[in-house]
Amino acid sequence: xxxxxxxxxxxxxxxxxxxxxxxSDLIIVRADPKRYEYTLHMASEDGLHLSxxxxxxxxxxxxxxxxxxxxxxxxxxTGYMRRGNHTNNPRIVANFGSFFVAGARKGGxxxxxxxxxxxxxxxxxxxxxxxxLAIQNYRLISLGRGILWPESDSAYSISALGKDEKGNILxxxxxxxxxxxxxxxxxxxLPIGNxxxxxxxxxxxxxxxxxxxxxxxxEFRVWRGRHSGLAGLNRPSEVPxxxxxxxxxxxxxxx
Numbered sequence: 001x002x003x004x005x006x007x008x009x010x011x012x013x014x015x016x017x018x019x020x021x022x023x024s025d026l027i028i029v030r031a032d033p034k035r036y037e038y039t040l041h042m043a044s045e046d047g048l049h050l051s052x053x054x055x056x057x058x059x060x061x062x063x064x065x066x067x068x069x070x071x072x073x074x075x076x077x078t079g080y081m082r083r084g085n086h087t088n089n090p091r092i093v094a095n096f097g098s099f100f101v102a103g104a105r106k107g108g109x110x111x112x113x114x115x116x117x118x119x120x121x122x123x124x125x126x127x128x129x130x131x132x133l134a135i136q137n138y139r140l141i142s143l144g145r146g147i148l149w150p151e152s153d154s155a156y157s158i159s160a161l162g163k164d165e166k167g168n169i170l171x172x173x174x175x176x177x178x179x180x181x182x183x184x185x186x187x188x189x190l191p192i193g194n195x196x197x198x199x200x201x202x203x204x205x206x207x208x209x210x211x212x213x214x215x216x217x218x219e220f221r222v223w224r225g226r227h228s229g230l231a232g233l234n235r236p237s238e239v240p241x242x243x244x245x246x247x248x249x250x251x252x253x254x255x
Contacts, residue, residue, distance in 0.1 A: 027208055027223050028192060029063045029171040029247070030164065037250045038102040038112050038169070040067060040083040040133050043242040044075045051238035052209035053222050060248055064209045065171045066159045066201035067243035068137045075242045079136030080128070088243065092124055097139035097148070098198040100161055100169070100245075103132025114163040114196050116143055135245070140184050141197035147188075149180035149199075157225050158183050158199070159206040161245075165193035171247065172197070173208035173223045205239050 039059060043049050052064040069078045079096040081088035099120065102112035109130060116139065120127040128134045139148050140160055155177035162170035170192065174183055180199065187194050200206070207224030222238065 025175045025223070026186070026190075027171075027173050027210070028162075028190075029208070029210065030168050030192075031062070031247050033112055033168065035250060036062070036247050038100075038133060039246040039248060040081075040135065041244045041246065042067075042075075042081070042083065042086065042088050044088045045083070045086045049074070049240035049242055050244070051240050052207060052224075052244055053220055053238050054240075055244045055246055056209045056211050056220065059246060061209075061246035062211055062248055063171050064244050064246040065161075065173065066206060066241065067245040068135055068200050070242050077135065077243055081135050081243065082128070083133045093136060095138075096136045097142075098137060098196065099128070100135045100137075100198060101128065101131040101133065105130055105132060110167060112169055113167070114161055114169060114198060116196065138199040139197070140180060140199045141187065141194065143196050145188060145195060147181050147184045149184060151181050152179050155179050155182075156202040157204070157206045159201050159208060160187075161198040161200060162187065162192075162194045163196045165195055170194065171208055171245075173206065175207075175223050175225065200245075205241065 039061065041055050041059065050058065055061060055064045067077065068081065070076060071078060077089045079089065079093045080091060097117045099115045099117065100112065101115060104111035117124070142148055157177055158174050158180065160172045162172050164170060172187065178186065184197065187197060204225035207222060209220065209222045212219050212221065224239070
């Protein structure tokens with residue numbers, strides 16, 4: 001558990017690595033939303049298919065994770081996805097039960113937030129329009145801490161978003177293959193206050209890239225796929241992805 005400084009509200013940026021009895025290797029990144037912002041990078045917008053690590057380096061990110069599963073065109077998210085005026089996929093999928101939103105366009109609403117679909121009300125399009133960034137995917141864990149994925153023997157590496165009891169957003173990656181219900185049970189068993197979780201990706205493409213500072217110099221680590229282990233720069237097996245979600249320090253307010 002690594003905390004990068006604290007204030008009266010707790011850790012500003014907290015990174016947690018855990019090894020459970022199931023031998024599940026997890027990395028969890030939790031950032032204070034007052035100090036950090038979330039970014040969405042899409043090949044459908046900039047034409048680039050880059051790995052999570054390449055996005056971290058190019059956009060000065062602290063961490064990057066899968067933005068979600070994508071269709072066979074290698075560009076479009078399986079659920080709704082938009083940033084600003086660029087819409088990657090306008091379709092709100094009926095059985096995808098969670099949305100990540102950030103960049104609130106008006107005061108008085110949480111920023112960022114992980115929402116259940118039911119929280120969007122009768123007009124979800126209007127509610128999503130209140131944010132600059134919106135991504136839809138499956139729910140793994142409900143707000144009531146219920147496990148929603150059906151039991152299965154299928155096991156694979158998983159990346160996910162979570163929300164803790166204080167409203168902080170969690171980037172979560174588990175290298176070791178687990179079924180989605182077992183992965184959910186591991187999350188609920190950790191002392192991280194997780195309340196809601198969104199599935200992002202599974203298998204060898206799931207993962208997380210992280211930039212750390214050591215002796216004033218950046219170091220990069222990657223968690224990805226089964227038995228991928230830790231990796232440094234220039235890893236040849238880094239998979240290019242069409243959609244990547246990142247977190248970085250907020251730009252200073254203009255004077």
